[in-house]
Amino acid sequence: MNGTPGEAFFGIALVDTVRNGEKIPAFKRVESFLQLFGYLRQDHTCRGVLTDEVSSALGRYQQQHAIRITYEFDEATRAQMTTARCAMPDPLGIEWDKNCPWDRTDLTYAFDSGTSDTPGDSEFVAVRSAFETWEIHTPPSFYEVHPTDSPDIMVGWRPTRDPDYDMTGKTVAHADFPPDCELLDPGLPQPLHFDNGEQFWAIGAQPGAHDVESVALHEIGHIIGLEHSTEPNAVMFSTLSSNTLRRKLTQDDITGAEDLYS
Numbered sequence: 001m002n003g004t005p006g007e008a009f010f011g012i013a014l015v016d017t018v019r020n021g022e023k024i025p026a027f028k029r030v031e032s033f034l035q036l037f038g039y040l041r042q043d044h045t046c047r048g049v050l051t052d053e054v055s056s057a058l059g060r061y062q063q064q065h066a067i068r069i070t071y072e073f074d075e076a077t078r079a080q081m082t083t084a085r086c087a088m089p090d091p092l093g094i095e096w097d098k099n100c101p102w103d104r105t106d107l108t109y110a111f112d113s114g115t116s117d118t119p120g121d122s123e124f125v126a127v128r129s130a131f132e133t134w135e136i137h138t139p140p141s142f143y144e145v146h147p148t149d150s151p152d153i154m155v156g157w158r159p160t161r162d163p164d165y166d167m168t169g170k171t172v173a174h175a176d177f178p179p180d181c182e183l184l185d186p187g188l189p190q191p192l193h194f195d196n197g198e199q200f201w202a203i204g205a206q207p208g209a210h211d212v213e214s215v216a217l218h219e220i221g222h223i224i225g226l227e228h229s230t231e232p233n234a235v236m237f238s239t240l241s242s243n244t245l246r247r248k249l250t251q252d253d254i255t256g257a258e259d260l261y262s
Contacts, residue, residue: 017078020050105261109142114157119203126213127213138261162174214247227256
């Protein structure tokens with residue numbers, strides 16, 4: 001690991017609670033967060049004011065994350081926003097409406113880099129296990145190939161400032177959606193990138209570290225076309241704390257994939 005792990009979205013943790021109509025300069029950080037994950041439009045001007053527009057965005061965020069809907073920036077919302085999460089946007093955001101499976105179900109993947117956080121090639125073993133879990137329960141099949149064999153998916157550990165997505169202080173990993181629905185650079189291979197700068201990786205639950213297999217399972221869900229779930233126990237829920245295992249697909253995850261490929 002290159003760097004020191006820190007609390008995700010640390011700036012938001014310092015923002016006081018805000019009620020409708022109140023103006024607090026630091027609240028701009030919350031507005032930026034809502035923009036990043038699709039709840040506010042990209043042309044929204046962050047003013048540090050809880051307007052009706054921002055209040056509505058907070059309500060959708062609260063609904064997405066199964067917390068009490070208050071339409072205000074309260075303690076529960078702040079706690080949720082400062083939990084480590086995936087880079088992909090949330091479906092209840094106003095900027096995101098996708099339903100794009102792959103046009104085939106035989107997909108290839110390769111590894112181009114690993115991490116020194118875990119012993120040997122255990123990080124690769126964990127990712128392979130995550131691919132196998134999706135393959136057991138859902139239509140796509142995954143085959144490992146050499147990085148020079150034009151894989152559909154390229155797996156690797158990247159600097160925090162990954163050229164295709166800056167994960168600084170924000171996210172533990174990112175992927176992308178299937179072709180024609182990409183949020184990042186179009187074309188193959190699709191990325192499955194882990195933050196190897198600010199995050200620490202482990203095999204299993206470990207304080208201050210993220211379990212490789214749990215995070216990989218989530219990101220592969222995006223690669224096959226799934227959005228974030230509103231079910232807190234689902235693999236496809238947007239946040240995952242350190243020292244946590246989430247290696248089993250729930251019925252919500254399986255049904256989402258089956259519906260997408262039916």
